[in-house]
Amino acid sequence: MTVALYALGAGAVTTSLVKLKGRLALSKAKHRSLTGHARMARRVAGMIPFYEYGEERFFRADGAPDDVAACRKAGFMRLSHLYKERYAKTAQLTDEIRGGISDLQFTDAYRVPFQFSRLVREHLQSGSVAQSSDGVMLIDLDGNRSYDLTGAYGVNLFGYDFYKECIKRAVSDADDLGPVLGPYHPAIVDNVKRLKEISGLDEVSFHMSGTEAVMQAVRLARYHTKRTHLVRFCGAYHGWWGDVQPGVGNPVTERETYTLNDMSADTLRVLATRRDIACVLVNPLQALHPNAGAPADTSLVDSGRNAHFDREAYAEWLRQLREVCTRRGIVLIFDEIFLGFRLAVGGAQEYFGVKADMVTYGKTLGGGFPVGVVCGRKDLMRRYRDDRPADICFARGTFNSHPYVMTAMCEFLRRLDTPEIRALYDNLDETWNSRTARLNERLCATGVPVQVANLQTVWTVLYTQPARYNWMFQYYLRAEGLALSWIGSGRFIFSLNYTQADFDAVADRFVAAARAMQQDGWWWADPAATNTSIRRKILREIVAHRLSKRP
Numbered sequence: 001m002t003v004a005l006y007a008l009g010a011g012a013v014t015t016s017l018v019k020l021k022g023r024l025a026l027s028k029a030k031h032r033s034l035t036g037h038a039r040m041a042r043r044v045a046g047m048i049p050f051y052e053y054g055e056e057r058f059f060r061a062d063g064a065p066d067d068v069a070a071c072r073k074a075g076f077m078r079l080s081h082l083y084k085e086r087y088a089k090t091a092q093l094t095d096e097i098r099g100g101i102s103d104l105q106f107t108d109a110y111r112v113p114f115q116f117s118r119l120v121r122e123h124l125q126s127g128s129v130a131q132s133s134d135g136v137m138l139i140d141l142d143g144n145r146s147y148d149l150t151g152a153y154g155v156n157l158f159g160y161d162f163y164k165e166c167i168k169r170a171v172s173d174a175d176d177l178g179p180v181l182g183p184y185h186p187a188i189v190d191n192v193k194r195l196k197e198i199s200g201l202d203e204v205s206f207h208m209s210g211t212e213a214v215m216q217a218v219r220l221a222r223y224h225t226k227r228t229h230l231v232r233f234c235g236a237y238h239g240w241w242g243d244v245q246p247g248v249g250n251p252v253t254e255r256e257t258y259t260l261n262d263m264s265a266d267t268l269r270v271l272a273t274r275r276d277i278a279c280v281l282v283n284p285l286q287a288l289h290p291n292a293g294a295p296a297d298t299s300l301v302d303s304g305r306n307a308h309f310d311r312e313a314y315a316e317w318l319r320q321l322r323e324v325c326t327r328r329g330i331v332l333i334f335d336e337i338f339l340g341f342r343l344a345v346g347g348a349q350e351y352f353g354v355k356a357d358m359v360t361y362g363k364t365l366g367g368g369f370p371v372g373v374v375c376g377r378k379d380l381m382r383r384y385r386d387d388r389p390a391d392i393c394f395a396r397g398t399f400n401s402h403p404y405v406m407t408a409m410c411e412f413l414r415r416l417d418t419p420e421i422r423a424l425y426d427n428l429d430e431t432w433n434s435r436t437a438r439l440n441e442r443l444c445a446t447g448v449p450v451q452v453a454n455l456q457t458v459w460t461v462l463y464t465q466p467a468r469y470n471w472m473f474q475y476y477l478r479a480e481g482l483a484l485s486w487i488g489s490g491r492f493i494f495s496l497n498y499t500q501a502d503f504d505a506v507a508d509r510f511v512a513a514a515r516a517m518q519q520d521g522w523w524w525a526d527p528a529a530t531n532t533s534i535r536r537k538i539l540r541e542i543v544a545h546r547l548s549k550r551p
């Protein structure tokens, strides 16, 4: 009896120790930033009180002297006049619709750090409505033509005119059938054939958005592996479904997601030892900024934003992931919704030379219409079990395989095979790396504290000296006729139809914007300031406001 009790006790201790070891390994594989700790991030976000700088503080939050603050103010008011004149109609219509569109209120509130946002909203409205597109230009309601760096969230790979033509063709091809749902439009035959070839995978399923494609891929991985957890990498975006977007922005606590450190041996150890991992989701865009979230200007409180793309290092990381996933029966999912077709016709799989078990596509593949697609191995795509007829994996959607989406996709894929489109992929790395390098040389020669980092046509702007006003740069860029998305200078997305002349025009405007911002004094720096000292100062402000607001 006593021996049995000892044995039981020893067993329990051993189990606890094994569990503890697993937990410790998991903790070690989390990135040390708040982005790597979803629950803590949400808790911290909930503690930050709103406060804002009045007009006086707005221009000297970094302790700049009077003359610099005055110079900034003059520059700000000059921009304000320019915006008010140039974007009058566009801003007016935006004002009219703002109250009824929650998304617009959200994006408008989150363009710059919140302490500065009211004055910026009052003075620097360029509006959120566009009238037309033409080549690489966007035209607003006032007739202003701006070079498009928004890339329509990544959809615009070949130029807007390409998608207009896809849509025209799609509408005419699907018109006889109309919006009939249920039976497929025959265009689906070509789509499935081409997607199987491009992905190198066996089966395809169609969805309405990228978010849904990711949901379906993860659900299938869980179903087939009979395991619970998905692994995503710190900072990676995979749509707004709760399981892939834990932390700030999602009020529900995730239960079956591990957010791990990208490009880390600790992560590989977790994958090699845990038994509850169904799949690993990779967004190859993270190769540009591993472990960091979308580089929005709203979080640009200092110059800490960092990015650097190393193709070989990331390819090696993917090879290691591939190896451990194969060994452990974990489903490796490449989420190519953003980068698919951009890096290469065969996407990230081709570009990095690593095969996934499932791939999600979306955005550009719809030929201008909304879409999400999962391609996968036959055994993983199956939604039922032969030997357990009641055990199914359900996925439907009213608008899946919509006839007009299928015909637009068909046209997109047809054109993808044409020599003109294939030619756009020639020397992509060289072209865009040398454009980046030349612009960086010019910025350096101009003496402005700005550089850009790129993953081919996807860029982020970096700031090379500690500063509190880098978020103002987006307004100087817009003033020079560059159209940016709501995350400002965080991400530029070029389409492949940018000619050298188009690009040179963008580069000229970019340099002019940086020069103007410098002349207006925004990059004045206290020689003693560092990014850490700036962050500490803001933290002290936050604590002081929180304490002062306590009842």
Ligand SMILES: Cc1ncc(COP(=O)(O)O)c(C=O)c1O
Pocket: 153, 209, 210, 211, 212, 214, 237, 238, 239, 240, 283, 335, 336, 337, 338, 339, 362, 363, 371, 372
């Ligand atoms: C990598 C990735 N996955 C998923 C999504 C979500 O796609 P959608 O916005 O179509 O739902 C996005 C959107 O930006 C994305 O970039």
